[in-house]
Amino acid sequence: MGMEQVIKQLNEVYLGKEDVVRLCCTALLAEGHILLEDVPGTGKTLLAKTIAASFDGVFSRIQFTADLLPSDVIGADYFNMQTQTFDHRQGPIFANIVLIDEINRAVPRTQSALLEAMEERQVSIGGETYPMPKPFFVIATQNPIESAGTFPLPDAQLDRFLISIPVGYPDVAEERELLLQVMRQTRKTVEAVATLDELRRAQEEVKQVSIQDDVLDYLLGLVHATREHASVEVGVSPRGAIALMRASQSYAYLNDRLYVIPEDVKAVAPYVLSHRLTLTLEGGIKSTKQDIIRYILDTVSVPVEG
Template identity: 50%
Template sequence: MTMTPEQARWFADIADRIVANVETVLLGKAYVVRLGLTAMLSEGHLLLEDVPGTGKTSLARALAESVRGTTQRVQFTPDLLPGDITGITVYDQRSGEFTFHPGPVFATIVLADEINRASPKTQSALLEVMEEGYVTVDGIRHPVEAPFLVIATQNPIEQAGTYRLPEAQLDRFLIRTAIGYPDHGSTVRILSGAASPRAAVLDAVVELETVRDMIDAARSVHVDPVISDYVARLVEATREHADVRLGASVRGALALVRCAKTFAALDGRHYVVPDDVKALAEPVLAHRLVLDPEAEFDGVTPSAVIAQVVLETAPPSDRVAV
C-alpha cells in the first residue's frame, strides 16, 4: 500500500520535531541530523568520518533521547574482543545453568567510537549484527530490537595503529557523512552557554512505537519507474568512470532508493523526486567506490566523482508525482 499525502504530512511533522529537539544540542547541524534520522528510519547505519570534538557522541545521545530509546558508547581499542560488544554467556554455579549477559550492542543507538582501531575480528562482530539484526553466542541467536542504529566513527587524520575497514565492510553502512565544525554563530551560542550542557537529558518527543510505525511507512513511499531508471543510470555511470576501479554495487543502488524514500517522507511527500536522489547520492554512494590508484595519487576523491556523475547524468523529465 502506497503512502498517502496525509501520512506524509504526519511523517514530516514528527521528523521535524525530532530534528528540532536534537538541534538544541547539536547546533546548526540540521542536515546531518536529518541524515542520521534517514539512516535510522531506513533501517541502516551511519558512518561518521570526522575529527574529535565535533559532537558525534552528542548526536547519538540526543537522537536516542528524542525517541525515548537507549544509547551505548563503545570505545574501540586494539584489545577489544567480540564478546565485549555482543555479550557473553556466564555459568551460574547456583542454578547450574549458563546465562547470557548482553553486551552494549543491545541498545537503540550504539556509538562505535573509532571503529577502525579495533581488530578486524572485532569489527566483524559489530558488522554482523548490523547486517543480520541479531548476535549468535554459543549457537543461540539473540535479536536486537528495532529501531536499531549504529553510528560508527573514524578519525580521517590519525591513521597510526588503525585497521582500515575493507571496502566490503564499508558497503554495509547505509550513509557516510561528517558533522564538521559549527559555523561562527553556532560556536558563539555554544560558548555563551546557549546550548544544552553535556549532562542535560532531552525530553522525548516521540515513543519508540511511533518510530517503528515511521519505518513501516517509509517503505510505502512511491518510487516511479523513471526514478528507478535514474538511479540505475547513476550507479552504472560510477562503474564506467575513468577514475574508478570498482563502482557502486546493486546494494548501493538499493540503498539509494531506500534513503530517497525516507528523505521524501521527511519533506512531507509520498513520492520520490530526482532532487531526493541528487541530495543523497554523495553520502550514500561515495564510500562504496574504489578509485584507481593513479587517480587517488592525483587527488581525485570519491565525492568529486559522484558530483561529476550527478552533473553529467540527465535526471528524468517526466512527471513523477502520484
C-alpha cells in the same frame, strides 16, 4: 509526528548543521546505520548521544579500543559453576540505539563482530542465534585524520552503513552561539520527545513512498556510473543501490512527500554512495570519492517532469 520534535531538538542542541541532522533522521527512518566522520571536537559524539536520547528506547555506548574483544561487544556463553551449565550473557550491542565511539580504534576482528548484527539484525553466539531488538541502529564515529592506533574500516564494514556523513565545522555565527551557551550554561537539556512506536510507524510509512520508473532509472544510472568510472576499481553494489532507494524514499518523506523526485536522489547520493567506492591506484589518480560522485551527479541525465 514525533520525528518533527526530534529534528527540532537536534537542531537546538547541535547548532548550525541542519543538513547533517536531516541526513541522520533520513537514515533512521530508512532503518539504516550512520557513520559520522570528521576531525576531533566537531560534536560527533554529542550528535549521536542526542539522537539516542531523543527516543524512549534502550541506548548503549561502546568505546572501541585496540584491546576490545568481539565478546565484549556481542556477548558470550560462560560456564556457571553453581548450575554446572553454560549461560548466555548478552553484550552491549543488544540495544535499540548503539553508539560505537571511535570505531576505527578496534582491530578488524572486533569490527567484524558488528557485521551480522548490522546487516541481519541478529547475532550468533555458541551455535545459537539471538535477534536484535526492534528498532536497531548503529551510530558510529571515527576521526579519519588520525593514524596512530587506528585501523581502516574494511569495505564490508563500510557497506553496512546506509550513510557516511563528514560533519564539518559550524559557521562563525553558530560557533559564537555555542560559546555563549557554554559560557551562560544555557545549553538545552535533551529529553525523549518521540516513542519507538512512532518511529516504527514512520518507518513503515517510508516504505510506501512511491518511485516512478523514470526516477528509478535515474537512480540506477547513478549506481551503474560508479562501476564504469575510470578511477573506480569497485563500484556500488546492489546493496548500495537498495540503500540509495531507501534513503531517497526517507528523504522525500521528511519533505512531506509520498513520492520521490530526482532532487531527493541527488540530495542523499553523495552520502550513500561515496563510502562504497574503491578507487584504483593506477595512473596516480588524485580524485576523491566525493569528487567522483559529484562528477557522476553532474553528468548523468536527470529525468524531466511532465
